[in-house]
Amino acid sequence: MPVHSKLEMFEDNWQTSIGGWFPSDKVILRGKDVFTELNDKPWMEYLLYAATGKESPKIARLMEAMWVICTSFPDPRIWNNRVSALAGTARSTGALAAAASVAVTEATIYGLKPIKGATDFLYRADQLLAEGESLEQIVKAEIKQFRSVFGYGRPIVGADERVKPMMDFARSIGCGNGKLVKLAFEIEEYLSGTRLKYKINIAAVCAALLADEGLSPMDFYHMATLAFTAGAMPCFIDTCNQQEGCFLPLRTSRLKYTGVEQVKKWRR
Amino acid sequence: MPDESVEVINTKIWRETPEADNPFAAAECFCSGYDVYGDLLKNASFIDYLYLLFKLEPPNSQQSALLEGLAIALANSGPRDHSVRAAMNAGVGGSTHASALIAALSVGAGNLGGAREVFHAIEYWQHCNTSLEEWQQLIKNPPQEGRVDVWLPMEHAPGFDSNGMSCPTPVKQTLAHLAEVGQAPYLIWLQENRQQLEAYADCPLAFSGVAAAAFYDLGFLPEQAEMLYLLLRLPGAAVHSLEQEKLGWRKYPFFANSFKLNS
Numbered sequence: 001m002p003v004h005s006k007l008e009m010f011e012d013n014w015q016t017s018i019g020g021w022f023p024s025d026k027v028i029l030r031g032k033d034v035f036t037e038l039n040d041k042p043w044m045e046y047l048l049y050a051a052t053g054k055e056s057p058k059i060a061r062l063m064e065a066m067w068v069i070c071t072s073f074p075d076p077r078i079w080n081n082r083v084s085a086l087a088g089t090a091r092s093t094g095a096l097a098a099a100a101s102v103a104v105t106e107a108t109i110y111g112l113k114p115i116k117g118a119t120d121f122l123y124r125a126d127q128l129l130a131e132g133e134s135l136e137q138i139v140k141a142e143i144k145q146f147r148s149v150f151g152y153g154r155p156i157v158g159a160d161e162r163v164k165p166m167m168d169f170a171r172s173i174g175c176g177n178g179k180l181v182k183l184a185f186e187i188e189e190y191l192s193g194t195r196l197k198y199k200i201n202i203a204a205v206c207a208a209l210l211a212d213e214g215l216s217p218m219d220f221y222h223m224a225t226l227a228f229t230a231g232a233m234p235c236f237i238d239t240c241n242q243q244e245g246c247f248l249p250l251r252t253s254r255l256k257y258t259g260v261e262q263v264k265k266w267r268r
Numbered sequence: 269m270p271d272e273s274v275e276v277i278n279t280k281i282w283r284e285t286p287e288a289d290n291p292f293a294a295a296e297c298f299c300s301g302y303d304v305y306g307d308l309l310k311n312a313s314f315i316d317y318l319y320l321l322f323k324l325e326p327p328n329s330q331q332s333a334l335l336e337g338l339a340i341a342l343a344n345s346g347p348r349d350h351s352v353r354a355a356m357n358a359g360v361g362g363s364t365h366a367s368a369l370i371a372a373l374s375v376g377a378g379n380l381g382g383a384r385e386v387f388h389a390i391e392y393w394q395h396c397n398t399s400l401e402e403w404q405q406l407i408k409n410p411p412q413e414g415r416v417d418v419w420l421p422m423e424h425a426p427g428f429d430s431n432g433m434s435c436p437t438p439v440k441q442t443l444a445h446l447a448e449v450g451q452a453p454y455l456i457w458l459q460e461n462r463q464q465l466e467a468y469a470d471c472p473l474a475f476s477g478v479a480a481a482a483f484y485d486l487g488f489l490p491e492q493a494e495m496l497y498l499l500l501r502l503p504g505a506a507v508h509s510l511e512q513e514k515l516g517w518r519k520y521p522f523f524a525n526s527f528k529l530n531s
Contacts, residue, residue, distance in 0.1 A: 005431075007431050012523065012525070013526060014523070014526055014527050015530055016527075016528075017529070020529045031531065093364060093366075096364060096366050099367070103370075103374070112418055113418055116417075120415055124415070249292055250292070251286065251292050252292070252293075253291065254275075255277050255279055255282060255284055256277065258280050259324065261301075263301055263302075264300075264302050265302075265307060266307050266308055267326070
């Protein structure tokens with residue numbers, strides 16, 4: 001029988017143009033020498049170049065402000081942060097806490113799904129508008145198909161306190177006047193007049209700001225993946241520094257059992 | 269005692285009674301009505317308890333045998349598997365043991381041979397059941413999401429190995445065993461129609477496809493199957509990571525000469 005495989009040509013053969021380490025010599029990222037060509041970049045600019053290939057101090061500064069203003073609330077009640085707080089009270093490690101919080105941030109009601117989804121929605125809405133559909137048609141179709149619109153509405157509270165400070169900052173560096181930002185707020189105006197009364201949330205604002213700078217949904221997603229760590233880490237540190245196990249303990253009566261009451265006997 | 273306004277955790281799975289001297293410690297724990305430490309501990313097998321946790325009812329003997337067989341089949345994918353390799357990378361670097369399992373879960377969660385593939389494969393079962401025509405149509409015209417997700421779109425028919433040439437012997441052995449011990453209609457149908465389905469998919473059946481059929485026979489929802497697939501594959505990741513930790517990075521491939529940077 002002839003031996004053949006779809007994978008054979010890749011065996012011990014990884015070809016890439018992303019970059020690599022040449023021991024005792026140099027490190028290359030996307031064709032540039034890290035030690036001589038990228039060595040004076042701020043970390044956010046380096047991350048932007050690593051994740052997207054773009055070199056833009058303006059986008060990096062905008063992104064950095066999003067990380068500060070929008071994604072790193074040091075509150076252990078927020079679900080992803082609470083994971084880090086629990087890791088601290090249970091005396092786990094900081095890296096495990098951060099890894100878990102980052103993973104949990106890939107959520108539906110907040111975090112990375114709305115970030116990626118809102119960017120995608122704004123690009124699609126813009127395209128459909130160009131094809132002649134009305135804003136009302138586009139939003140109604142989105143709600144009908146998906147029962148939600150990423151970037152609009154918010155759990156716990158309606159309005160999003162981050163919108164104004166983020167927009168203020170964006171305008172201070174010359175952003176915030178683009179086509180997709182305008183569209184994002186037009187969609188809010190429409191939605192707030194419907195029975196849903198959805199207001200814009202920070203995912204749509206950030207998505208619009210970055211889309212106007214040319215970032216794709218994947219670009220924003222890759223850049224935002226670590227954005228929540230500055231909120232999670234202080235929650236971990238806080239619970240580490242207090243008595244072990246004392247973070248919001250639950251007594252047995254805090255379980256509200258809704259299953260069968262009857263005690264059953266296991267058959268062997 | 270907490271008053272009515274106190275926030276609670278609602279659960280159909282678990283009930284506890286407190287110790288007399290400590291309301292923060294449980295004296296009795298009941299899982300779907302069964303006394304976990306007074307009864308199940310002595311009388312139930314691990315696999316039966318696992319089934320009970322997910323389904324809130326005990327398995328019958330065929331269901332128990334089917335889940336047991338699946339658990340053995342999935343327990344170790346071997347050190348060439350992507351998720352096991354991820355765990356070994358934690359091991360050789362001296363990383364925390366939890367990180368090895370996190371690595372295995374993260375890599376083993378995906379669309380290729382991972383838990384997300386099982387999720388999608390069960391969606392295919394829900395849509396097609398045992399209609400070859402439906403399978404052919406769905407594989408030919410896979411569902412489109414309509415909007416982006418954090419998951420990338422599937423790049424092959426779920427449950428099949430896009431890099432495979434023919435159905436590997438262990439996959440066929442597992443399918444045959446599970447179909448027999450579980451008296452499982454979907455696994456039996458899959459065994460009978462495997463080659464036709466492979467022709468539609470243009471690639472061979474994979475472990476993920478057998479697992480999906482087994483989970484479907486057991487009545488698990490796609491999200492339950494996704495979780496169980498993640499859980500059941502962890503033992504191999506754990507032991508291979510521990511083994512490589514002992515051996516160290518010098519005895520583990522670095523692929524020093526396998527890397528080429530293009531300009």
